[in-house]
Amino acid sequence: MLNLDFTQSVFIDSNLETWQASPMSGVWRKRLAREDAEQGHATSIVKYDAGASFKSHPHPLGEEIFVLDGIFSDETGDYPAGTYIRNPEGFEHAPFSKEGCTLFVKLHQFQTEDLAQVRIDTRNTEWLPGNGNLKVMPLHQFNNEVMNESTALVFWPAGERFQSHTHFSGEEILVISGEFIDEHNRYPAGSWLRSPHLSKHNPYVEQDTLILVKIGHLPTA
Secondary structure: OEOOOOOOOEEEEHHHOOOEEOOOOOEEEEEEEEOOOOOOOEEEEEEEOOOOEOOOEEOOOOEEEEEEEEEEEEOOEEEEOOEEEEEOOOOEEOOEOOOOEEEEEEEOOOOOOOOOOEEEEHHHOOOEEOOOOOEEEEEEEEEOOOOEEEEEEEEEOOOOEOOOEEEOOOEEEEEEEOEEEOOOOEEEOOEEEEEOOOEEEOOEOOOOEEEEEEEOOOOOO
């Protein structure tokens, strides 16, 4: 198992990680969190070489994808960089990439009642005003008696600072561009952060920065 103690903060600069081969030729991974070698909870950066493909397969407890570069494809369509995808349990596909692509992928992490299938091209989706000068693009939300989960893109303009705040049920961030900073560290593009329940920080940026943020999804005990 890798980074599955959800009471601990985790920071990985994926740029410093080595690509590892997957079971399918031409598909590579940088593991960020992993329950088992080829099943269960997993969070990874995944790279498809040009022409690489997977055989048709299901996704128990779902699959969540953000396309970082290139074009990712399956039977439902072609998804360029900036596309946010959710495939719920019960969905099967045979993904491929004609020209190659890089993805941020989370597996086996949906709530059992969360069966929404989502396709959002964030390049053509409206930004909403957030706190201060932040811009927010909501991507997914799911609430039940256990979780109040929300996923969004957040754009930070250069020089923006956010007040110190506490993460109830945790926070997970992928820095897509720019550099995210808090009192603990500096996180360049490609960084993955996971902060536990009731963790706290005071973030800011010095340059335009785009992050993918998930909150409210980690265990509280």
